[in-house]
Amino acid sequence: MIKINNIEFCKNNKIIIDSLTHTFEKGKINFIIGENGVGKTTLLNILGGVFDSTGVKSTDYGDICTENHQYKAELGFLMETPFFYYNLTSDEFIDLVLSLRKKEVSSDEKKRWYELFKMIDFTNIPISSLSKGARQKTAIISTLIHDPEYILMDEPVNGLDPVGVKILKEILVAEKKKNKTIIVSTHILEIAEKLADDVLVIKDGKKIASGNISDLRKNADEELEDIFLRLTENHDYEKVLSLI
């Protein structure tokens, strides 16, 4: 579980995250949704210990901050634009990340992950020569392979093929059953609708709604897209549509 209380983050004199309080439950898939530039990635970076912010961010391993290495060892963080050492192969990159985390994984376990994402033929190719999808798969494997307690994913389906998306969804469900804390940020509301146990909607760095999707519905037919448009008060949506 990650509890955040009244966190604030400013950059270049602009408030990116504004007094945000929320609890990301264990054993649930928590989705963060919001328009472009509302602070989703910044929030995940704060929860990943990349940025320091004001306010409380408590976990079972102490408060999240850049120096909390105990928490980071139990964290798997997939960034929006994953970082790679392009001249390393996927296998080397994953080994390096594991070693930097001081974690060990058996070769069978590694092989299982490669087979899961159909990466077995690409593990000895430099990342620079891989396709966008294969790079994303490499990043996902490096995020999950050490069996982390906390999983943060920022736009995880970027560049993935339909099979890859399906596998990732199944993995997230399996990880949820292991009682892990999973936080995913995405623009693809269909995925959130299928997987989310809990949704946090943010706008301009502020929380505007949260809870189970069924709780957020006004009526039974309402889809997450409609809920989102209603909550984020996109009044000019119809006007924009008329321009198409």
Place this chain on the structure above:
Amino acid sequence: MKKYLIFLYSILYTGKNRNFLRFFLSGFLVICVFSIGRSLNNVILDRLIDNIDQEFLLTVYTQFHSILGFILVSIASMSCIIYSFNIFFKDSELYFLFSLPIKTSEVFFNRFMKIFLYSSSVYILFSAGILSTLHRLFNIKANIITLLLSYLSVPLIYTSISILIVFLFTMILGSINSRRFLISFSVFMITVITVAVRYMRPERLFQMNNIELDTYMEKLSMPFLKFSPGDIPSRVMLLISNGRSLDAITFTACCLLLSFILLTICSFLYKRLHGELSGENQPTSSMKRLNIKKQDTTKTLLKKKEITLFLRDNFNMQQLWLFIGLIAVFFFNAYYLKNMGGKNFYDTITFFFNLGVILLISASFIARFFFGFFVKTIKEKDFLKSLPINIEILFKARQELFFTACCVFSVFALLLLLLVYRPELYIILISIIDIFLFISLYINMALYISLRFLDEQLDIFSIPVLFYILFNLFLTAFVTLIQAFGMIGTRHIQNTTRLGRIGSVIALVILIVFFISGIFKRLSRRKIRSL
């Protein structure tokens, strides 16, 4: 007119003030190159007028001119070969251009212009300097256009020959290893050229009488010189001065025609090649695997990672090869200068001067690779921060790697230098202290600059890096001069205690370097903590 004004405006204005500064700096550089060309030419002419008869003046001058052209053309061709491969096959702009309804020949022309502007600028500026002093020797007013065209034909020919070489090698070798081969080939050629020019010893011209000169000129007429495109303007000048203007015009026209034929061949070859060479096709089987051991500390892991990435980067390897070529040329020159004869006085100065050069090569090495690494640091910093490691270790690992690499290079270079000069033991000791002190200064300073400008693209022409290079140039020159003259002073003044004077020289140097290094170290630490 308005279109050209907008074009000019778009070059000059990019919305940031520092780009204006960069523009003025490049303007300053242009003036410097032009002035060097002009002054060099004046010096040559003055020396020739003083030393030899008028009848030889013309021949000697044109020979000099062709040697100079040969050197310029050779260096420009080598860089052109390296640059062409990237521009024609690896540039990301190519994908954009080929996605538009543009003919391959037009893309070729676009790429060619890019290389032509890049490779011909220094040659043309240098030649302009020479051209501006030509009125002292020739009556060129009537034939100025022919002469200008002959100058223009030189970069046209060498650029097209370089492109043709790249295309032919690429066709024969395939895309994979051709770049490394071309780079090695270029470095080898640079070394050969320098050695060849040194062998000719053109400065001896100033000390000869006319009989010796006859023999010397025969020696100078080396066959390879005649095939250099750099020789074209000299020949045109000779023809003009002999009153054979029509021949000069025909010769220039032939040269221009040759360059256009070569370009047409290149354009034709490019149509065949461009489709086959897109994408990165690195070999995987020959790569040595990143060796990770259980007992490795975080710092060791990061060091291993840096070394592997360095060795696998083609561009880094290309720079390293050039670097090795430079060292070879430098030591050949050191040996050559030593053999010119002289007293201990000159030996000490040249020894310290050469030590300064070694240190400056280290500084440029650091500038190229250190800042190159830090360009990618912003994202890497965030990535590493999401892992359970201390970010400071990354910087320490890099600092240690650079320190080791530079020290290994400098000590090796020093050993070679000692073989040439064989100075006394205390000078050797001072040199070793110098190396360690200077390299730590360069690294601390580079670290501070890269941390201070972490959000900016620190390429080699950016203001912080230029500042870094200029500051180091100044400091190294200043300190090596203090040492050189300090040492000479101690040797020539016999009444004072020698050890005391040597001690004061060492102390002064250590104090200067250590003090500045310490400042940058403290500033860097503060920056790392605030990341």
